[in-house]
Amino acid sequence: NYLGHDELERRQIDPGALKTAYDYIVVGGGQSGLVIANRLSEDPTSEPSHMLVLVIEYGTFDNNPAQLDPTSGEKYPPGDLFNVTAVPQPGIGNRTGTVYAASVVGGGSTINGMLFERGSAEDYDNWERLGNSGWGFSQLLPYFKKSTKFNTPVDPAVVAFGNITWDPSVYGTDGPIQATYPPWVWPGTKIQLKAFNEVGVPTQFEAAGGKSYNAYWVPNNVNRTNYRSYARSGYYDPVKSRPNLSLLLNYRVNEVLFSKAKHAHSARIQARGTPNGAPTITVGANTEIVLCAGWLHTPQILQRSGIGPKALLTAAGIPIISDLPGVGSNLQDHPPAEIRFSYETDVFPNPTSSAQTNATFAAWVQDEWTQHRSGPLSIPTGNNIGAIPLTTMNPTGYKAIIAKALAQTPAAYLPKTYTAEQLAGFVEQRKILTASYQSPTNGIFEVPFRGSGSTALCLEKPMSRGTVTLQTTDLYAEPIIDFNTNINPVDVDLTISAVRFYRTWMAAPSMQQLSPAEVSPGTNLTTDAELSTWVSTSMGTSTAHSCGTAAMMPQKLGGVVSPELLVYGVTGLSVGDISMIPLIPATHTCATVYAISEKAADLIKARAASGYP
Numbered sequence: 001n002y003l004g005h006d007e008l009e010r011r012q013i014d015p016g017a018l019k020t021a022y023d024y025i026v027v028g029g030g031q032s033g034l035v036i037a038n039r040l041s042e043d044p045t046s047e048p049s050h051m052l053v054l055v056i057e058y059g060t061f062d063n064n065p066a067q068l069d070p071t072s073g074e075k076y077p078p079g080d081l082f083n084v085t086a087v088p089q090p091g092i093g094n095r096t097g098t099v100y101a102a103s104v105v106g107g108g109s110t111i112n113g114m115l116f117e118r119g120s121a122e123d124y125d126n127w128e129r130l131g132n133s134g135w136g137f138s139q140l141l142p143y144f145k146k147s148t149k150f151n152t153p154v155d156p157a158v159v160a161f162g163n164i165t166w167d168p169s170v171y172g173t174d175g176p177i178q179a180t181y182p183p184w185v186w187p188g189t190k191i192q193l194k195a196f197n198e199v200g201v202p203t204q205f206e207a208a209g210g211k212s213y214n215a216y217w218v219p220n221n222v223n224r225t226n227y228r229s230y231a232r233s234g235y236y237d238p239v240k241s242r243p244n245l246s247l248l249l250n251y252r253v254n255e256v257l258f259s260k261a262k263h264a265h266s267a268r269i270q271a272r273g274t275p276n277g278a279p280t281i282t283v284g285a286n287t288e289i290v291l292c293a294g295w296l297h298t299p300q301i302l303q304r305s306g307i308g309p310k311a312l313l314t315a316a317g318i319p320i321i322s323d324l325p326g327v328g329s330n331l332q333d334h335p336p337a338e339i340r341f342s343y344e345t346d347v348f349p350n351p352t353s354s355a356q357t358n359a360t361f362a363a364w365v366q367d368e369w370t371q372h373r374s375g376p377l378s379i380p381t382g383n384n385i386g387a388i389p390l391t392t393m394n395p396t397g398y399k400a401i402i403a404k405a406l407a408q409t410p411a412a413y414l415p416k417t418y419t420a421e422q423l424a425g426f427v428e429q430r431k432i433l434t435a436s437y438q439s440p441t442n443g444i445f446e447v448p449f450r451g452s453g454s455t456a457l458c459l460e461k462p463m464s465r466g467t468v469t470l471q472t473t474d475l476y477a478e479p480i481i482d483f484n485t486n487i488n489p490v491d492v493d494l495t496i497s498a499v500r501f502y503r504t505w506m507a508a509p510s511m512q513q514l515s516p517a518e519v520s521p522g523t524n525l526t527t528d529a530e531l532s533t534w535v536s537t538s539m540g541t542s543t544a545h546s547c548g549t550a551a552m553m554p555q556k557l558g559g560v561v562s563p564e565l566l567v568y569g570v571t572g573l574s575v576g577d578i579s580m581i582p583l584i585p586a587t588h589t590c591a592t593v594y595a596i597s598e599k600a601a602d603l604i605k606a607r608a609a610s611g612y613p
């Protein structure tokens with residue numbers, strides 16, 4: 001059929017057909033898991049590369065054709081997500097906030113908004129500054145390229161109308177994930193860009209070469225005919241004939257099991273939906289087990305396996321294999337604050353009201369899509385981002401915010417469980433973050449825009465840190481999620497700076513043709529105290545960019561994995577997903593996860609080639 005999924009499902013192996021052991025077990029067939037499984041199973045015929053790879057995925061395929069259309073980028077089908085909530089968040093008025101964790105083959109890439117951008121060079125250089133040699137932007141750029149194929153946009157008239165610019169040299173030409181600009185630009189976007197320029201935010205010619213700050217165009221991960229290009233279509237479907245690659249669906253990895261010498265030798269798995277105590281299967285891994293279960297479950301699996309904070313494991317009755325306090329800590333995201341302006345004299349057509357109020361336009365939109373896969377419905381969540389440096393947002397106040405951050409007692413706003421090592425790690429992070437706060441080449445707030453007056457202001461470099469903690473009374477229940485959103489008052493100060501700057505943007509000369517009228521926060525809220533209250537009632541927990549819960553940092557700084565992505569204190573176990581991020585980059589995370597997992601695969605292959613210790 002259209003997706004060829006009958007054939008795909010025939011390939012999916014039955015638990016009864018499992019071998020006793022594989023060379024590699026990849027835990028989680030989400031975005032990073034499919035990348036790593038593809039690369040590790042490359043070259044199946046020539047020894048010694050004939051590696052048997054098993055991917056174990058909790059979810060299944062999403063074969064709904066609508067999930068491949070750009071409009072799926074804002075739908076987030078509940079069946080493709082874990083049904084979880086965070087604990088009440090004191091920093092945002094005790095609201096619980098949304099949690100996004102994918103539970104489907106392809107993971108986040110199957111359901112995400114298809115905004116395909118990278119962070120700035122500084123974002124990744126900061127990882128290296130934290131003691132992670134080899135992870136700066138120049139070393140990651142080859143992997144960004146390797147994962148991508150940039151297609152020249154199909155409609156030159158749209159490119160000319162929007163003045164969309166790009167530099168093909170920063171993209172790959174034959175990578176598995178396709179990217180391009182869709183054949184539509186809302187006219188209001190051009191006005192918004194011009195207004196940004198007027199308030200000191202220039203437009204980048206191309207952001208993906210390490211310049212994702214100020215204002216810029218962002219491609220979407222879609223193919224030339226505007227179908228979602230994602231881990232399944234790019235890394236899994238094309239390799240379905242490989243005899244050495246197997247995918248087991250609807251199974252949950254409970255634990256990784258270790259030898260006396262603390263070598264990870266097998267995974268214990270259980271059929272999805274079966275109760276605690278139901279039969280499990282143990283599958284062996286001769287070479288390595290790679291955790292790719294995402295920011296929420298990679299730390300949970302580690303903790304269940306005896307790798308995590310000693311006190312937590314003891315409370316849960318789990319024998320300690322490696323006392324790593326950082327497992328499940330360091331949780332970061334981009335908390336969003338919804339800001340709303342109404343454009344009283346909006347241009348036509350616009351994304352806010354034109355399709356609702358003009359039947360002719362609405363019919364044209366549908367027709368354009370069904371006949372040509374073009375027009376407004378070809379845009380997923382958008383193509384324009386402002387990533388605003390703090391020095392631009394708050395030129396007179398940024399030094400005071402930095403001074404406040406540096407004067408804080410580090411433990412004051414961190415989870416009570418933080419050890420001396422973790423505190424030292426946070427102090428290092430704070431040094432780096434405050435340097436970013438005064439950098440003109442790093443975005444601190446993201447303002448996505450697409451011609452409408454309302455958007456989510458996203459805090460790109462928060463000081464607050466959350467946790468993912470095993471339920472000690474039910475190890476197989478979903479873990480306790482605490483984002484600690486805005487718990488550090490510096491995050492509130494940064495958000496207030498962003499709100500004020502948004503107002504400055506709306507007051508720019510070019511913007512006046514749209515007559516922007518503030519709806520929320522509301523013009524009556526002006527003082528720090530008033531805006532602080534607004535922030536706490538309107539900020540959310542997540543933009544689905546959660547990361548950092550098995551961070552790559554030196555162990556003496558509370559890290560969980562080394563720059564080779566190997567888990568400290570054991571052998572044969574690595575992390576290849578978004579959990580390894582030590583400091584959240586100022587970008588949507590999908591492209592970064594492709595680069596991380598491509599690099600992870602190379603690291604794994606290199607150690608296999610050089611012989612394991």
Ligand SMILES: Cc1cc2nc3c(=O)[nH]c(=O)nc-3n(C[C@H](O)[C@H](O)[C@H](O)COP(=O)(O)OP(=O)(O)OC[C@H]3O[C@@H](n4cnc5c(N)ncnc54)[C@H](O)[C@@H]3O)c2cc1C
Pocket residue numbers: 027028029030031032033056057058059076100101102103104105106107108109111112113114115116117251252253254292293294295297298301381543544545546577578579587588589590591593
């Ligand atoms: C709704 C949503 C919208 C987003 N929008 C964008 C966007 O527009 N642009 C952008 O750049 N980024 C976006 N992102 C972020 C990006 O998609 C993610 O950061 C990325 O996909 C994470 O990849 P991962 O491999 O670390 O985890 P995932 O892709 O989440 O993969 C983890 C996999 O592990 C499986 N799993 C979990 N536990 C177990 C277990 N115990 N045993 C076996 N399998 C298990 C899960 O089912 C899942 O398939 C979005 C994410 C979401 C969820």
